[in-house]
Amino acid sequence: MCVFKTCMALHVSPKLFYLPTGMEYDFSSIEERCKKLWAEQRVYEVSENPSLPKLYILDMFPYPSGAGLHVGHPLGYVASDIYARYKRMKGYNVLHPMGYDAFGLPAEQYAIETGTHPAVTTEKAIKTFRAQMDKIGFSYDWSREIKTCDPAYYKWTQWMFLRLFNSWYNREHDKAEDISTLIARFEKEGCHTGWKQYDPQQHPPFTADDWKAFSFKQRERILQCYRLAYRSFTEVNWCEALGCVLANDEVKDGKSERGGHPVTRKKMRQWSLRITEYAERLLEGLNRIDWSESIKEQQRNWIGRSEGCLIKFNVQLSKFKDDGLVIEVFTTRPDTIFGVTFLVLAPEHELLPLLTTREQKAAMDVYLQYVKSRSDVERQQEKKITGCFTGTYALHPFTGKEIPIWTAEYVLAGYGTGAIMAVPADDERDRRFAEKFGLPVIEIIDKSMYPGAGIEDKVGRMINSDFLNGMEVADAIQATINRVEKLGIGKRQVNYKLRDASFSRQRYWGEPFPIRYLVQERPDSPFVEENDPDEADIPVALSESELPLLLPDVQDFRPTGDGRSPLAKNEEWIKCHYETDTMPGYAGSSWYFLRYTDPHNPNAFASKDKLRYWQNVDVYFGGAEHAVGHLLYSRFLTKVLFDLGEVMFDEPFKKLVNQGMIQGVSKFIYRLFAEYAPPGASPQKILENYYISKDVYLSLEADGELRRNDAWQRLSAEAGNELNCDVNTAYIRYSVQLVRINVALTEGDVLDEEKLKAWRTDYATAKFIRNAQGQVLCHAEVEKMSKSKHNVVNPDDVIARYGADCFRMFEMFLGPLEQSKPWDDKGINGVFNFLKKFWRLYYDDKGWRVTDNEPDTAAYKILHKTIKKVTDDIERLNFNTCVSAMMIAVNELTAIKCNSRKILEPLALLIAPFAPFVAEELWQQFGNSGSVHLARYPVADAKYLAEDEHTYPVSVNGKVRAEIILPANITSDEAKARVLALEQIQKWTNGNAPKKFIFVPGKIINLVV
């Protein structure tokens, strides 16, 4: 009984027990031994070592979800692990850590539903993740593990926030500086309108004396306009269902990315990060990093730089008085200025009420009401042409003509100035708007010499455009900007789509802000000023010594419903006037890679020495879905820290590798419905709860009627007497329904009937119509891997069956790392067979078969060509072809019955990054002390790679007709003579000299006849 049990646990054939141990490839005992050895010898712990070159190889840390890992998650981890192990064996000091992005919505949603504290859920999920990762055999230095929800960690997230809060962006120096330099400036010279960074929209100008006379509160209100982390009243993406504000990158198609709940625009007072100051540098930095073009392009689009021109239009309020109202528009096509026939303001534009005439007031109110009623989803899905005339006109800055001012929802308040000059002749949206409302169109560009050019293409010759007439568009743009600047009616300007990042979440499970609100004239202590609507509005930073500000317990995790977080329900918290919002998910993840360099430091987020040694991440592995969110915020924060002298680099991730997604293969079975109609009777249902093999179903006649043919015979045989009816006089109609089942119930395409019957009670009595092989085949479809689709494959199951080495190699063998591909375990046997075959190079029936015999040249050649191939391919991150190369080597070494240590020991080293367990086992068997993973990787010896002869394909007119073996150093003429003498070639030349003879040494020979 005991023996039987062990045998089951090992998942190997019982034969093992008739043989001495160690002869058959027994991965589970190997894994057990190796894990013990690695833990005992602390093989993967690293420290700074100035005598070795450093390499920082990082995986995007996961959010520990309750569902655990599926086979898609570890794809990138396996790749980075192979790379890290390889580089370690190549003599690099490799930092390869792992941690958890542990704050986040799912745990909190779960808490709302069940009352379980998110900390509990999260800790449990982390344990699951860790156990799963340990099984796969990663070489992470777990002594450096971090969790963003750990107070020892988020103390420094709060510290990061304070650094942002206490800094401003000095545009003259083009970098962030401590806020004290700004205060010093205000103390010395105040803030006058001539200062480059002064924005009259933010606050009025003041003198140095004014500044000194300001109250703390007044000063703070001004400083809020400059701090990198600031609180302001802004339009935010409000998600009612989640009860919280979302960042732009968390909104997709007007719905929340998590959960797909509707999102509306709402004005709210909340924290933002002044990332827009970094737009240009974030753009520039992309040119210096080794990331995929697609991610860089996504970031460029997100930042959305566009060069253009600000132009002022004076408003003609009435014919009698002109009180100087000015509308500023932003345009990238100043050349089209003479085609402007109306202006359009965003419905939220602040001048709109002033511009609306008494006659238009009623119509305007109706329109604004309509705009307000439209959700973001509606606005994006049905793009209606809507708008309303204000009743007022502006004056064209060049022609002085009256131009009507409209408002329309297609103009966005948040971009440019929130107002546009409409050029219906040259802009698609403006044209449709003009057509709908009967506004005039002035043609200004002659595109006749550019056939095929679209309405918005920047080509053509200017017409009807005064001083621009005859110019090419590109020249006209410059000429107009120059003229506008000369006349002082506008200026050249660069605009960005990028918005400041919303940094508040009205949720519980996140980092508390190290902020309390001023409620007394004395900083830092409570006060209430009468009649001050903004009484709670002056944030005061906690001092560093007060960190971490611990997240308090609450009883109820639901949002308050009035837009505040559950923290507002904690009385102590409120009493202290702490901020009740918490930080968003990217707060902790924007800097975690820095913490790994010095994870337990209580005095700094990381010491300067360690940062200087490890520097930024050399290779970062992760999914492409973080293209703009995490990757952009991390770059931003790194640049801020660089400016403030906290780190020595301004890009966090030098090289980025995006692994593809592993999709699930969903399985479906065919449920058969059939009716039988005996003569003169009404049809009756037969074959209840029957499932038919896919191939049998496809072999049935497609018209839905069964006849007495082969398929029919098979059906009858399978179904027994239920189908025992007379088809000569009656008919049987059938139809079929695809039913989704769990992938675990199948083996490749074949259904496991017993497992299906056990899966759900309604299948307990299922009956099957099998194919000729006695199998029930399923239908398969590739979809996203998800619980609800029943197509999730757990790595634990795969490892239990094939071992971790096989799992790792199969993940790599699936295809190129960056490509998305479905998980299909059909091929895993191939990798498993390979590992067994590999093992048999070292062990046969009689045991260890490796000898000290001198191998022959052929064996050396096999080894060294494989070393070269594998080394080159790891460097290129082409892990799939590495596996193939090792398969070829094992096939060839088996064929020549190689058993020499001089070949087989390096071979074990070669496979070590891919199959760390089996490599370690063999390495120990060779009698080495220390882990294989700290040994030196083999190096290809050129002497075995050089060929003294080469087999040339000989083609005639590009078609291969013969092969010839020629010495490596043969000359073209000699080769020609040898080739022309070939019988197969003479057939094509007919003895004539070829028109041309091409000889590419080491490659090919081609004749033209």
Place this chain on the structure above:
RNA sequence: GCCGCGGUGGUGGAAUUGGUAGACACGCAGGACUUAAAAUCCUGUUCACUGAAAAGUGAGUGCGGGUUCAACUCCCGCCCGCGGUACCA
């Protein structure tokens, strides 16, 4: 619509600088071993045609053109799939 990526046997994929298209693996077919099965090993496997076989001929990397002695690879024009993005002035 725009941007990015991709399209190769029955399947996953290989071909790294323009140089034997289909490596390696799965699956399938046949065979060996076995009382039998599993495991393992061997052979074949792009398609079509000819042939008993050996072999030969033709076609072939989404489609249509082009450059070249030679194109999966480079150029031009399309088609399809995936991902991102969308009133951004």
